[in-house]
Amino acid sequence: MITIYGSPKSSAGRCFWCLEEAGVTYETKSIDFRASEHKSEAFLKINRNGKVPALVDGDFSIWESLAINNYIADAYKPELLGTTAQERGLISQWSIWSVADLQVPMIDAFIQLVFVPEPHRNADIIAKAFEKIPVMLSTLEEELEGKEFLVADRFTLADLNVSFVVGICDDIKFDLAEYKNINEWRSRIANRDGAKRYKALCA
Template sequence: MITIYGSPKSSAGRCFWCLEEAGVEYKNQSIDFKAGEHKSEEFLKINRNGKIPALQDGDFTIWESLAISNYIADAYKPELLGTTAQERGLVSQWSIWSVADLQVPMIDAFIQLVFVPEPHRNAEIIKKSFEKLPAMLSSLETELEGKDYLVSNKFTLADLNVSFVVGICDDIKFDLAPYNNINQWRARLAERDGTKRYKALCS
């Protein structure tokens, strides 16, 4: 049996979405941050870094959200990773870009706008983060021109991982109106059964 530790409304969300796309059975073990469960002796045996998500599949344990999703796909629905070396390379490229580049200003803005109470927000961090987004979103917009999906025009983890990060724009109220291709792609992804099952977990 697979156990995923963490909440679908956190960085673990991309792993829940992947589990739903793969159609595997799993159970969720929530971790109470306020009670310090992520730093408990028991949880540190699962991820010694004291962070969620982590996943156990039988006696196998893995942490780090992108690695978890890659493992789920590889073990249970390999086509999500692409079917040729080149496709797998591009899926990897987009997935890494989503966390190494796109997510960085998104999370900086998210922390300020969602976690920090308004009077204590750092307007400079928010401004600088928002300034970094158009170049990256324009790159994605260009890539999606004339395409339904990012890699070989079929749904892969590239779409899941990149759109998961783009979704942070909703939380930080970054206006995506100028990005037609991105909006159509997000609408297409929202129609997937796997996406609907994942979104239902977040509501």
């Protein structure tokens, strides 16, 4: 049995989505941060960093959301990982870019706009984040010109991992109206059964 630790509405969300795309059966264990369950002895045995997501599959455990998604795809739906060395390289490139570059200003803005009460928000952090985000969205917009998906001509982990981060724009109310290719790509992805099942988990 596969167990995923975390909530679909956190950074674990990309792993819940990947499990839905892979069509595997799994159980969910939410972690109570207020009760410091993530620092409990039992959970630290699963992820010594005391963070979610973490996934246990039988007697195997793994943490770090991108690595978890690679594992799920490799074990249960390998086509999500790419079928050639070049596809796998590019899928890895976009997936790493999504967390190492795109996600950084997104999370800066998210923390301020979602977690920090309005009177205490740091306008400078928000302004800097909103300056950086369009530069990276333009890169994505250009890449998607004339393409249905980021790598190959089908949905892969690159689309899942990158669109998961682009989805933060909805939470921070970053206007995507001018990004035609990104919007069409997001609609294409949102129509997938796996994406719909994942969205339902977040409702």
